[in-house]
Amino acid sequence: MSKKVVLLDYGSGNIRSGERALERVGADVTVTADFDEALNADGLLVPGVGAFEACMTGLRGVRGDVLVDRRLAAGRPVLGICVGMQILFAIGIEHGVETEGCEQWPGVVERLRPTGDEPVPHMGWNTVEVDGKTKLFDGIEKERFYFVHSYGVREWQLTGTRESVTPTVTWTEYGGDRFVAAVENGPLTATQFHPEKSGDAGAELLANWIGSL
Template sequence: MSAPSVVVLDYGSGNLRSAVRAMERAGAAVTLTSDLDTAMEADGLLVPGVGAYEACMRGLRAIRGERIIARRLSGGRPVLGICVGMQILFEKGIEHGVETEGCGEWPGVVERLQAPIVPHMGWNTVAVPSGTRLFAGIEDERFYFVHSYGVRDWTLATNDRTPDSHQPLVTWADHGGDRFVAAVENGPLCATQFHPEKSGDAGAQLLRNWVSSLS
């Protein structure tokens, strides 16, 4: 059986080489590119991101990355966002008084953490929901965070008639008494606020879990 193909989306943001190496170690055949057709055809798309929300969205739009994400998801094709690559999936971000429109795949606002010490930098446990596939076998592990902003309120309404298997699974973390979204599993769209590529064995297992779901 051939390895699942994964495109790491190159839009000028993120630790691209470390993301490529981490996905290769997770068992994927990896291509680093901004090419629309290649990104559409891959089994999985990884959207990295570091730095300012506005700068990431500007870079993403420059390569029509928001269209790539939307088109993949409309066809049920998996996408994984990491750090700011997760944040830009929400409706908007507010940094230093600047409000920037995001991809709008989920409702919600990325805003500054309300904690005594910011940025949040270091290892943290997370509160994982039952039924997770992304965190299978690593539910009690710690992951590495580096961020000052996050989504502090999950606002996507769920339908009581929707099967549990189709409900979004939201993982939470706490920094300085402020709770924020640490990860989301929502059908073909998954994302983590932390950096799995910097999270040792636990992060490596999470990426393997995601890659194995592509085949």
């Protein structure tokens, strides 16, 4: 039986591409902002494109922050993608504006700081530094994934994470600047890159997530 996955529609994110990518790997996908349906699905995918503050406003508008909290308290899987990952952290700072996130993880989302002449946003294909404990990257440890972003989490703060399970943190480097590319933390998983735009490697990563539901 196909796993039921809700792709949360809160006004931000590549809804159609995410829906197609999940369907490609066999998920039964519903795009909705309905709280109860999202709460009871096998998996919840939280997308996100644009500014941290705007995404948080949209998320709170559909009680998405409460939804994520309740799902995780019940051990129900959540996957955040791009800004949908960033808003899981405590704080986002963009253009001097500080916005509170969902605070599932401590840490600050801030502008990337490449040390050379590399442009920001970081846009294109890049490799990731995969930890040996990963389940998300099983079989695709050496693949490249597609990134489009100007902000990221440049320092991982373990102290204060809510889960008792030690998170598996995957990193990427761009222009000498390292930032978090993915986190696996019990039922809470997130990627800075876009698996739905990452071809076969992205499909395999989503299949790994679906297989864990």
